[in-house]
Structures are given as structure tokens and as C-alpha cells.
Amino acid sequence: MxxxxxxxxxxxxxxxxxxxxxxxxxxxxxxxxxxxxxxxxxxxxxxxxxxxxxxxxxxxxxxxxxxxxxxxxxxxxxxxxxxxxxGDPVAQEILRRLPITAELTAFALLIALAVAIPLGIIAALRRNATVDVAARVGSLVGVSIPNFLMGTLLILFFSLYLKGLFPTTGFVPLREGLVANLRSLFLPALSLGLAMTASVMRMMRSSLLEELGREYVTVARAKGLAE
Structure with a gap:
């Protein structure tokens, strides 16, 4: 290997x-x-x-x-x-910002998994139902929209309609408070997480549908095992 x-x-x-x-x-x-x-x-x-x-x-x-x-x-x-x-070395600049990037990536991944896994399971169990169609359309839209456009739309929405809920600029280090840190990261993490949500949800749905179509599942249903 x-x-x-x-x-x-x-x-x-x-x-x-x-x-x-x-x-x-x-x-x-x-x-x-x-x-x-x-x-x-x-x-x-x-x-x-x-x-x-x-x-x-x-x-x-x-x-x-x-x-x-x-x-x-x-x-x-x-x-x-x-x-x-x-004027500083680029490698030094990257290392300086690496912890923030790692924190942002972890937060975005957490959002994606928290939304995509339940949604993928529900869509697979309710195949071709309204929730499944809505989830597939939403995932297609999520995959199609670039991250920078999604970020711009989130900034506009939270700046115009939900002022003060989440900051649209700036970053608060973790040492200055967990809540303030997460609030400052939420919008960029959501922008990245929504794109990942669409991909993970589609993979989750297709994988679960494949398993539900296997012979052992059919036998279990024939024996009266509930979903």
C-alpha cells in the first residue's frame, strides 16, 4: 500500500x-x-x-x-x-495565521456535520418526499454558490436585517472570551460550512440509500423489523 x-x-x-x-x-x-x-x-x-x-x-x-x-x-x-x-517572511505569516485558520476550519466542519448528517438521514428515509426534494434542491444550490458570494450574502443579511447578532467584520481571539470568539467566527464558518453541508448531505443520502437497498435490509423488513 x-x-x-x-x-x-x-x-x-x-x-x-x-x-x-x-x-x-x-x-x-x-x-x-x-x-x-x-x-x-x-x-x-x-x-x-x-x-x-x-x-x-x-x-x-x-x-x-x-x-x-x-x-x-x-x-x-x-x-x-x-x-x-x-515585509515579514511569508512562511512566518502563514504560521502566524495557522491557528485561526484551523479554528475556522474546525468550526465550519462542525456546522456542516451537525446539519448534513441529520438532513441526509431524513432525506434518505423519506425518499422522494417533500423533505427529500427540498434537501436535494438545497444541496444543489449550496454546491453551486461560491463561498465568496455566500459570504457576501450573509454579510448583507446580518448587516441589514439582524444587526448586532453576529459581527460582520473583525476577529476576537479565544483568550478574550469563548462566546465573543465564536460570534466573530460564526459568519465565515457558516459560509464555508454551508458548502460542505451540501456535499456531505448528498454523500450521506446516497450512502444510506445504498445500504437500505441491500439484501439484509430487505430480509429484516420482511421479518417485520421497523425502520
Missing amino acids: LTFLLRRALTVFLPTLLGISILIFGLMHAIPGNFVDILIGVGVDITPEQIKAIEASYGLDKPVPVQYLYWLGNVLRGNLGRSLRT
């Missing part, structure tokens, strides 16, 4: 990642814009010599293939560069 996984990683996963990185790197160089303008801001007076010095410091004076190989080598060593906003 381990050999199979390693073989799949070497023949599928790594080449796919490499291809995606080449594609994105090429697209970033193809889109209009100048890195120096982004770095220092548009409209700032700067001499051509200074521009060349900045480009040389970031390796942008090299050919694009050389730039890619330089970037790939840094990534493999764990050097993801520096943030344009703060």
Missing part, C-alpha cells in the same frame, strides 16, 4: 503540482502590470536605475525560466519570499 501511494505521488501528484506551478507562474508574468509599481505604489517618483536595482534584488532581471527555477528552489527550501505588505 505504501509503495502504491509513493508511486502515485511520484507519477501523478508531483507532476500535477509542477504543471500547475508552471502555469500560474507563466500567467503571473503574462498579465499586465509592473512589480515595482505594486511594491512602491503607483505615482511614486523613481529613477530607472532604482527600478533596475529593485528588479535585480528580486531576480526579475533574469529570464522567466531562470526566475521559475530560482523560485522553485526557494520553495523546496521553505523560503516563500517576503510579504509585500508587512
Whole structure:
């Protein structure tokens, strides 16, 4: 099994990642814009010599293939560069925000499981009933709506109609109180959780219907065992 996984990683996963990185790197160089303008801001007076010095410091004076190989080598060593906003290493920025991301992901997963599992069971037990049709339509809508659009709709709804119930901006650390922390995470977790709910509910329903159609269930029903 381990050999199979390693073989799949070497023949599928790594080449796919490499291809995606080449594609994105090429697209970033193809889109209009100048890195120096982004770095220092548009409209700032700067001499051509200074521009060349900045480009040389970031390796942008090299050919694009050389730039890619330089970037790939840094990534493999764990050097993801520096943030344009703060100037700190990107890896350090990611590690700094990782606990919040993990907390948000766990909260979103909890919401998804709490809603999807009961709903999937009910939809399977009431197959083709109103609740099943509504659940399937809702799951289709949930899968179709992007997370950023769902988040925007939730912000608008809670800003206009349920003011003060949940904050639409900001984050409260856990050390400042559990309730305040969960309130600040609720809307983004709900936005992520609704998309996961749709997928988990569909899988739960299909899996349960498959089990309910097996022979041992038919025999149990024939013997008078209640649902």
C-alpha cells in the first residue's frame, strides 16, 4: 500500500503540482502590470536605475525560466519570499495565521456535520418526499454558490436585517472570551460550512440509500423489523 501511494505521488501528484506551478507562474508574468509599481505604489517618483536595482534584488532581471527555477528552489527550501505588505517572511505569516485558520476550519466542519448528517438521514428515509426534494434542491444550490458570494450574502443579511447578532467584520481571539470568539467566527464558518453541508448531505443520502437497498435490509423488513 505504501509503495502504491509513493508511486502515485511520484507519477501523478508531483507532476500535477509542477504543471500547475508552471502555469500560474507563466500567467503571473503574462498579465499586465509592473512589480515595482505594486511594491512602491503607483505615482511614486523613481529613477530607472532604482527600478533596475529593485528588479535585480528580486531576480526579475533574469529570464522567466531562470526566475521559475530560482523560485522553485526557494520553495523546496521553505523560503516563500517576503510579504509585500508587512515585509515579514511569508512562511512566518502563514504560521502566524495557522491557528485561526484551523479554528475556522474546525468550526465550519462542525456546522456542516451537525446539519448534513441529520438532513441526509431524513432525506434518505423519506425518499422522494417533500423533505427529500427540498434537501436535494438545497444541496444543489449550496454546491453551486461560491463561498465568496455566500459570504457576501450573509454579510448583507446580518448587516441589514439582524444587526448586532453576529459581527460582520473583525476577529476576537479565544483568550478574550469563548462566546465573543465564536460570534466573530460564526459568519465565515457558516459560509464555508454551508458548502460542505451540501456535499456531505448528498454523500450521506446516497450512502444510506445504498445500504437500505441491500439484501439484509430487505430480509429484516420482511421479518417485520421497523425502520
